[in-house]
Structures are given as C-alpha cells and as structure tokens.
C-alpha cells in the first residue's frame with residue numbers, strides 16, 4: 185500500500201472545478217514534485233492533503249489514515265509550508281518557531297534542540313533573536329519553512345516556497361530540502377518553476393486546469409513524451425513563413441517560438457539541423473545563435489498542453 189494516495193479526488197469552488205479527478209500515490213522517502221502553472225489546482229490539492237479543505241469526491245489516505253475521517257491524526261505527521269507567509273512579525277525568529285512547536289506539545293530540552301535544528305537547517309541561527317520585520321523576503325520565507333519543519337514531521341508539504349525570493353535564499357531552501365529528505369522525510373513540493381522541480385524531485389506530477397496530465401519519474405517522462413532533442417535558435421526577426429516550412433520537415437516533433445527564439449524538438453537534430461538552416465537562409469532569417477540541448481520538463485509541459493508553464 186502506498187504511503188500517500190489520492191483516489192479520484194475532485195474539488196469545486198461554486199461552479200469552477202479546481203481539482204478534477206486526481207489519482208496519484210507517493211512513496212515514503214520520496215521528493216515528489218507537483219508542477220503546474222498558476223491556477224492549475226496545486227494549492228487546492230495540497231489543502232485537501234493537509235485537511236484544510238474537504239474533497240467533494242474521492243479520498244486521500246496518508247500512512248493508512250483517511251484525512252477526511254481523522255484529520256488530527258494526519259496533521260501530526262505533516263508540516264505545511266504555506267504559500268502565504270505564516271509568521272509573526274513581532275516575535276523573534278526563535279519565538280516564532282517556539283510558538284509553532286508548542287502547538288505540538290513540545291517542551292524543555294527537546295523543544296530547544298528542535299528550535300536549534302530548524303534554525304540551523306534554514307541558515308537562520310545567527311539571526312535567531314531578531315524579529316522578521318527586519319528580514320529580507322528570502323529570510324522570511326526561510327523562517328516560514330523553519331516553523332513548519334521544527335516539530336520534525338514525517339512528511340513536509342511545501343506550496344511554492346521560493347516565490348519571489350533572491351537566488352541565494354532559493355539555493356539555501358533547495359539544499360535544506362535535500363538535507364531533510366536525506367534524513368528520511370517525505371517531501372511534496374509544488375512549483376511553477378520547472379528548474380526547481382527538475383533539480384530536487386525524483387518523481388513528478390504535472391497539473392493543468394485541475395487535471396493531472398502526466399505522472400512519473402522525471403527522466404522517463406522526458407523520454408516518453410519527447411522522444412527527441414532540442415535545437416534552440418536565436419534569430420534577429422521571426423518569420424512566419426519559415427516557421428510553417430520548418431513544421432513540415434521530417435522528424436520534427438514540435439516547434440515553439442517566443443521573443444525571436446525558435447525552439448525545435450526533433451527526433452534526430454543532427455539531420456534536422458541542415459534542413460532548418462537551409463529554410464532559414466532561404467527566407468533570409470538572420471541567425472544569432474544555435475544551441476543543441478536535452479529536453480526539459482518545460483518542454484514536456486509545452487508538448488502536452490501547447491502552452492508554456494509561465495503563460
């Protein structure tokens with residue numbers, strides 16, 4: 185039996201279907217990534233997993249417990265890092281963590297050790313006495329994480345924890361997640377940044393319009409969905425006629441253009457390249473740069489939905 189399973193879960197807000205019959209399972213010790221653009225239904229899915237919202241249909245089972253039937257039992261196993269900051273600006277960093285730990289009944293030496301550990305893992309130990317109103321956005325986000333993980337839950341669920349922060353804090357957060365996972369914690373990580381999901385997650389679910397449109401190990405997802413390689417061509421000016429001709433070339437899986445960049449996914453890029461260059465030259469399209477690379481999760485998403493993750 186899976187450690188975490190969602191079975192035909194549906195959630196509506198009035199007439200709007202936010203989560204549309206999702207089924208997936210997650211194993212103990214995984215870092216599972218839930219990827220999708222804004223409004224895909226990630227937060228709603230997570231809120232149902234932690235018992236903040238009840239599904240209209242279907243069930244969610246965590247470590248053999250039904251979330252709807254026994255929300256309190258499940259909540260003890262979980263740490264939720266919400267998308268919105270849930271910290272008190274007038275309490276010091278360590279008092280914020282102390283407050284959240286006290287909700288789990290922690291006291292004395294155990295409490296002190298857990299506060300220290302959370303401050304260490306999020307890189308805030310030196311700033312423990314300071315109030316978050318003096319913190320940068322990235323530090324506030326790290327404190328938000330420290331508050332959610334300090335009680336050492338078996339499962340940590342993070343809802344876009346790196347939105348709008350500096351690269352240093354982002355890297356710190358990603359390495360903290362890897363460290364927590366090394367110690368056995370199961371992590372569920374939602375994001376619309378595919379680079380983050382690619383960097384830390386083992387398995388990935390891709391959501392769009394409330395539906396789970398792909399699920400699997402990230403490498404096999406890339407292989408199965410895009411049996412090809414990518415050619416990225418920067419041009420001076422895009423030309424619609426040449427794009428139409430490129431689409432007709434043999435071996436071309438997909439073509440996407442954005443801001444004078446043409447992204448071609450081809451079954452055999454070495455062979456396609458000659459033809460592509462010929463067509464562009466014939467249409468007097470001037471080329472600034474060409475790069476060959478592997479497909480990524482963004483390409484998988486594009487191929488499945490016809491739109492970019494950040495549309």
Ligand SMILES: Nc1ncnc2c1ncn2[C@@H]1O[C@H](COP(=O)(O)OP(=O)(O)OP(=O)(O)O)[C@@H](O)[C@H]1O
Nearest residue numbers: 197200202220221222223224225226227228229376
């Ligand atoms: N409380 C609510 N009332 C009505 N509609 C809602 C509510 N919360 C979310 N929605 C809608 O449900 C859909 C899914 O939203 P959700 O927040 O789950 O998506 P998301 O993938 O987490 O997006 P984001 O990254 O922007 O948070 C969206 O169309 C959203 O507008």
